[in-house]
Amino acid sequence: AQAAEKITVGALRFTSHSPSFIAKERGYFADQGIEVEFKFFQAAQPMAMAIASGDVDFGITAITGGLISLAEKGAVKVVGGALQEEPGVDGMLILASKKAFEEGLVSPANLKGRSYGVTTIGSSFHYTAHNIADKEGFARSDIKIRPMQKVGAMIAGIKSGQLDAISMVPHIAKALAASSQVFVIGEVVDYIPDYQVTTVFTSPTVIREKSELVKKFLVAFSRGAHDFNQTLVEKKASAEEQEAMIKLIHKYVYADRPFKKAAPAIRNGAMRINENASLNLKSIEDQLNWFKSENLVSKDITIETLVDTQFVEMSHH
Amino acid sequence: MQTKKSKQLKLFENLAKKSLREPEVQVKRPIRFRGGGFVIKPMPWVPPLVFTALIAFWEVGSRSGFISNLVLPAPSEAAQAFIDLAHSGLLIKHVKASLYRLVVGWTIGSLLGVTFGMLIGLFSIARASLFPLVSAIFPIPKIALLPLFVIWFGIGEGSKIATILFGSFFPVVIASYGGVQNVDRNLIRMGQSFNLSWFSIVRKIILPGALPAILSGFRISASIAIILLVAAEMIGAEYGIGAYVLTAGSLFATDQLIAGVAMLSILGLIVSWLIGKAEKALLRWRS
Amino acid sequence: MQTKKSKQLKLFENLAKKSLREPEVQVKRPIRFRGGGFVIKPMPWVPPLVFTALIAFWEVGSRSGFISNLVLPAPSEAAQAFIDLAHSGLLIKHVKASLYRLVVGWTIGSLLGVTFGMLIGLFSIARASLFPLVSAIFPIPKIALLPLFVIWFGIGEGSKIATILFGSFFPVVIASYGGVQNVDRNLIRMGQSFNLSWFSIVRKIILPGALPAILSGFRISASIAIILLVAAEMIGAEYGIGAYVLTAGSLFATDQLIAGVAMLSILGLIVSWLIGKAEKALLRWRS
Amino acid sequence: MELHLNNIGHKYNNLDVLKEISFSIRQGEIACIIGPSGCGKSTLLRIMGGLETATCGDVYISGEIPSNTINPLTFVFQDFALLPWRSVEANISLVLEDHPIPTVQRKEIIDSVLARTKLSDFKKALPKQLSGGMKQRVAIARALAVNPAFMLLDEPLSALDSQTRELLMSDLIDLWQRENFTACYVTHNLNEAVRLGHKIIVLSRRPGTIRRIVEIPIPLEERHNHLAELEYSQQVLWNLMRDEALAADRELSNAD
Amino acid sequence: MELHLNNIGHKYNNLDVLKEISFSIRQGEIACIIGPSGCGKSTLLRIMGGLETATCGDVYISGEIPSNTINPLTFVFQDFALLPWRSVEANISLVLEDHPIPTVQRKEIIDSVLARTKLSDFKKALPKQLSGGMKQRVAIARALAVNPAFMLLDEPLSALDSQTRELLMSDLIDLWQRENFTACYVTHNLNEAVRLGHKIIVLSRRPGTIRRIVEIPIPLEERHNHLAELEYSQQVLWNLMRDEALAADRELSNAD
Numbered sequence A: 001a002q003a004a005e006k007i008t009v010g011a012l013r014f015t016s017h018s019p020s021f022i023a024k025e026r027g028y029f030a031d032q033g034i035e036v037e038f039k040f041f042q043a044a045q046p047m048a049m050a051i052a053s054g055d056v057d058f059g060i061t062a063i064t065g066g067l068i069s070l071a072e073k074g075a076v077k078v079v080g081g082a083l084q085e086e087p088g089v090d091g092m093l094i095l096a097s098k099k100a101f102e103e104g105l106v107s108p109a110n111l112k113g114r115s116y117g118v119t120t121i122g123s124s125f126h127y128t129a130h131n132i133a134d135k136e137g138f139a140r141s142d143i144k145i146r147p148m149q150k151v152g153a154m155i156a157g158i159k160s161g162q163l164d165a166i167s168m169v170p171h172i173a174k175a176l177a178a179s180s181q182v183f184v185i186g187e188v189v190d191y192i193p194d195y196q197v198t199t200v201f202t203s204p205t206v207i208r209e210k211s212e213l214v215k216k217f218l219v220a221f222s223r224g225a226h227d228f229n230q231t232l233v234e235k236k237a238s239a240e241e242q243e244a245m246i247k248l249i250h251k252y253v254y255a256d257r258p259f260k261k262a263a264p265a266i267r268n269g270a271m272r273i274n275e276n277a278s279l280n281l282k283s284i285e286d287q288l289n290w291f292k293s294e295n296l297v298s299k300d301i302t303i304e305t306l307v308d309t310q311f312v313e314m315s316h317h
Numbered sequence B, C: 001m002q003t004k005k006s007k008q009l010k011l012f013e014n015l016a017k018k019s020l021r022e023p024e025v026q027v028k029r030p031i032r033f034r035g036g037g038f039v040i041k042p043m044p045w046v047p048p049l050v051f052t053a054l055i056a057f058w059e060v061g062s063r064s065g066f067i068s069n070l071v072l073p074a075p076s077e078a079a080q081a082f083i084d085l086a087h088s089g090l091l092i093k094h095v096k097a098s099l100y101r102l103v104v105g106w107t108i109g110s111l112l113g114v115t116f117g118m119l120i121g122l123f124s125i126a127r128a129s130l131f132p133l134v135s136a137i138f139p140i141p142k143i144a145l146l147p148l149f150v151i152w153f154g155i156g157e158g159s160k161i162a163t164i165l166f167g168s169f170f171p172v173v174i175a176s177y178g179g180v181q182n183v184d185r186n187l188i189r190m191g192q193s194f195n196l197s198w199f200s201i202v203r204k205i206i207l208p209g210a211l212p213a214i215l216s217g218f219r220i221s222a223s224i225a226i227i228l229l230v231a232a233e234m235i236g237a238e239y240g241i242g243a244y245v246l247t248a249g250s251l252f253a254t255d256q257l258i259a260g261v262a263m264l265s266i267l268g269l270i271v272s273w274l275i276g277k278a279e280k281a282l283l284r285w286r287s
Numbered sequence D, E: 001m002e003l004h005l006n007n008i009g010h011k012y013n014n015l016d017v018l019k020e021i022s023f024s025i026r027q028g029e030i031a032c033i034i035g036p037s038g039c040g041k042s043t044l045l046r047i048m049g050g051l052e053t054a055t056c057g058d059v060y061i062s063g064e065i066p067s068n069t070i071n072p073l074t075f076v077f078q079d080f081a082l083l084p085w086r087s088v089e090a091n092i093s094l095v096l097e098d099h100p101i102p103t104v105q106r107k108e109i110i111d112s113v114l115a116r117t118k119l120s121d122f123k124k125a126l127p128k129q130l131s132g133g134m135k136q137r138v139a140i141a142r143a144l145a146v147n148p149a150f151m152l153l154d155e156p157l158s159a160l161d162s163q164t165r166e167l168l169m170s171d172l173i174d175l176w177q178r179e180n181f182t183a184c185y186v187t188h189n190l191n192e193a194v195r196l197g198h199k200i201i202v203l204s205r206r207p208g209t210i211r212r213i214v215e216i217p218i219p220l221e222e223r224h225n226h227l228a229e230l231e232y233s234q235q236v237l238w239n240l241m242r243d244e245a246l247a248a249d250r251e252l253s254n255a256d
Ligand SMILES: Nc1ncnc2c1ncn2[C@@H]1O[C@H](COP(=O)(O)OP(=O)(O)OP(=O)(O)O)[C@@H](O)[C@H]1O
Pocket: D125, D128, D129, D130, D131, D132, D133, D134, D159, D160, D161, E012, E013, E015, E017, E035, E036, E037, E038, E039, E040, E041, E042, E043, E044, E078, E206
């Protein structure tokens, strides 16, 4: 057999990156004749940068203004889909602070004139907020966007009542709501159906020079995603199998905590990853248009600049 | 005694034989001036030259493709972004917001820093209790504490000013403490011999003696304060150069990013120039 | 002349009448010692006390709910997180990775900083060309430059060390430059009068004279280097205290966050203690 | 104001510097201390002025402290101890500022002492712009400004040319006659010692002990009429010092 | 080695310090400079040593530079200029280290000059542990260590007690006889001037001009046999200085 091809995959230590971890641990990458080395990042931005610089071959991250700009410069391209919002599966929740809740912020419809925490301008949180405004029929500028940079700061802001509302991944959101200092007032999926949250991306050079490699990567990744969905999202597997998979993921996520503490966080953080890495092009287009409408990216960018559609199935829900 | 002297004489003679000095001619030679050097002469035309040359090189490099346009846009592109910003009318809002935070945070932080530095330099108990605390808290990254700052100081101006305040406080503490330690003890003794009050000695002998070090600390703390504008404006800031840079960064709008960074640089240059003026005025007494 | 003298005499007499001094009794009184104070005595038992007290207060405050558990977990929780980390076997990997980056980056940065600070203090042309550059580049936030660092130095150790290197470089430049400026010019003249080589004067007179300021700069730069661990380990770091803190922060695991921050603090304390030792050894000559 | 030393001894680390020093300086008396370089004269003066604590022994003062003095026990330091960041004027002002003296009077005092030390032209000069002798005169002017009851002078005229020294010496004698201050005067100039001292304390080489106390009973103001006696006293002192030096030399050669 | 000054003038900012100074110092000659405090003696010495450039006029040297000297033109500074971070020994070593002298010989030179200045016991002491006079002796020892051909001495004995001064003075005379160095010696001690100077240059008060050059034609080694002549010369100098001082006083009173 041919010597395995070495590639580098950028990852964050989040449960949503599990498909790659599973594919590696279960030898799906090896089956495709590729040997994967992970490079861990603390934020999506440097990961995109590393793809651009050629230090990393594949990455998984949300569609952000930064990613689109890099695509415009010919540095990255989206080749597949990963995390997607889906009715019926626990997704991002919309939260209100206790103070705001008591003042009447009991539904996203009341967000007019309220402050809303996001990580950065042009992040998925920002996009969510504007979709709520659009759907509820008030001006986007009526929601006061507060960039907080870090999820930690957003949580501190909502808990201390300095932010009226935020959206948050389910396992953290539920934990927060349990403290009854924060109230769940809605679900993101109601406002952005079939929201394609994260995507698989690589550099145009890799596509040009090794398009076979992209295909192989996506195949292995999809197998990992399938296992993940089956075991932890749809929970079709036995308790032991679930346990085994959580153990596998624990090697990468919450590794510095004892398994007992890490397991619930991993279990609750599981959201569906697209089967076959299929990509919801419609959702990507919506997002791109939103970025354009907010002047966050250049008006000249087309969907072709951002996405290479040759590798996976494009759904158009 | 005599033996010792002649020994040295011999040494010198041996040395002379070894040395390769040529016999010198019997003419008048002007005394060579050897007191030169080690004096800094102002060369006001050099800095503009350096900056112009650098920017020109960068522009040419960018245009010729020698410098990759991926992350480092040409200066002209950054200038265009700056002009756009100015036209949008937001420039003044950004600068105003940042300057306010900077001035308030840095002033309070630096003054507190001098105070604590002096305390630590003057009192054994302060040295023993506060200095380890300073050493322990200084290395804590402000960014890691942002969630705490949100709780303690809110997401308004409070947390922003606090970030800058903390950032400028610590270097000034250490610089002032170092300065106090370096004050000539003979001068303090003189003050004591004239029964100057403790407060007079501190104000008139120790503080001026530590001033060179304190000003050097101010230089450092001012730069750090500017750096921390970005960290400070991470939380809920609508306007501010830091917020502008952050947004540019997250959108990967490199032209705006460079324009913002250039603003921070210019701010740094201005502050450095001001401190230079202060040094010239306050440290005239140095030989 | 005589008129002047008697004028002063009168002044003193007037002053005397105004003063409220009581006539003193004709007994032997020991001379009051007035040369005291202004000397720092070591109090080695104080720092542990302070830290213990603080942590105890915090623990009690957390347990009683007086300190909201919202973002500041009790020290015992942080300690538990630390123990978990140690048990997971990752602690050593984190610490090792960070220490390596810290030592390499800080050493190179500080040595370069001293070199540049000396150059700027010694040569007018360096002062005119490099110092404005330093003033312009120092205030640029490293975080804004991370993308550039990724391109220039890759995502391996290079960019991490570069971040720390840059961070420690600038404060040391400014501190060393300040130190050189403060060296007694008479000593330099003495060196010149003995025809010491330029290099000897720099090495034997200027460098030791600037040493107190340089060490003070090292204190600052070491703390900044530790702070920058977090920024440095944003990029592709698998292990490292900074990466640990960042992960904890992004997962809002406050107990781990505090455990990580405490490690940084302790690192800072150790470095400060080491520099204190160096000061004691190298600056014995100060009165 | 009188000063008494009782069995003073001092050590720096393990270096014996002073040993068994006892003497008194009576009200209105000027005591001169002479002794070889490094024998502990400056140290002794610091002990007398309360700037250093002797390793053993006691220092007392007795007698009334005149009420018209701003700083009863005043130093003139061997190394001048001028604040480099203050002008000549401000260096003198420094020691007056802590006292409730109206600004106008403070200015008058400063002008007066500057005129007496011939520094009026250099009022605004910084110490770095002064010559060695001028710095010493500023230090003297500063001490005069507080109208001391007891002066501790550490080689106050050593950097001065002979005729400035003459002038300042007669100025000191004048001042002493008017104010009748008490003083301890360290010098290495035997002529100064016999001109100014009521009592000359000769210290041995380190560790400094008292070798002899020579009293000169001629009133200060009449000394210029008794040059022969002074010459004789100076000779006595010189012999004492020479013996000390020879002894030291002998010791050194033995150690070789 | 000879030194020639030609119409030297110097200003600090707008302060005239020296004016129209011209004289020569011949090979093997010791020239003493005396003059009122602040008249520009140290400045003149710095100009002669190449440490300061005169505002106008020229300084030349001529004659052969002896080959056995490490630093031909050597200073002894008025303020000692010792490195506070170096021990006595290392302060002297400093000026030898730049020359290719074997370590053993360097040690021997250091030991020799320390013995001659009676500092052997304080080899390892730091400057902060020395008395004023000891610091001055270190400065002299350092100058002797380089075996200078031309010495520029700025009040080198001012902080020393009289008998240490005597010893160092006869040491200097000894050294001069053996090495026949040339020197310019600033002092305010007229006795030193007449004992050591072949030629005594009397400067007026600031701005310093040459008031008189007094030559003393008695060989140095015989001067102790000609005390009366020396006394006479000293008296002449004293009168010159006094006149200068009186003139200055008159000016000051007029200015009042
Ligand atoms: N750096 C300087 N800047 C300005 N003026 C100076 C400076 N150095 C010296 N002067 C002035 O020059 C004059 C001569 O100074 P110099 O040190 O040469 O005197 P001097 O004759 O050596 O006096 P002394 O016997 O007191 O040492 C003084 O009036 C002094 O105020």
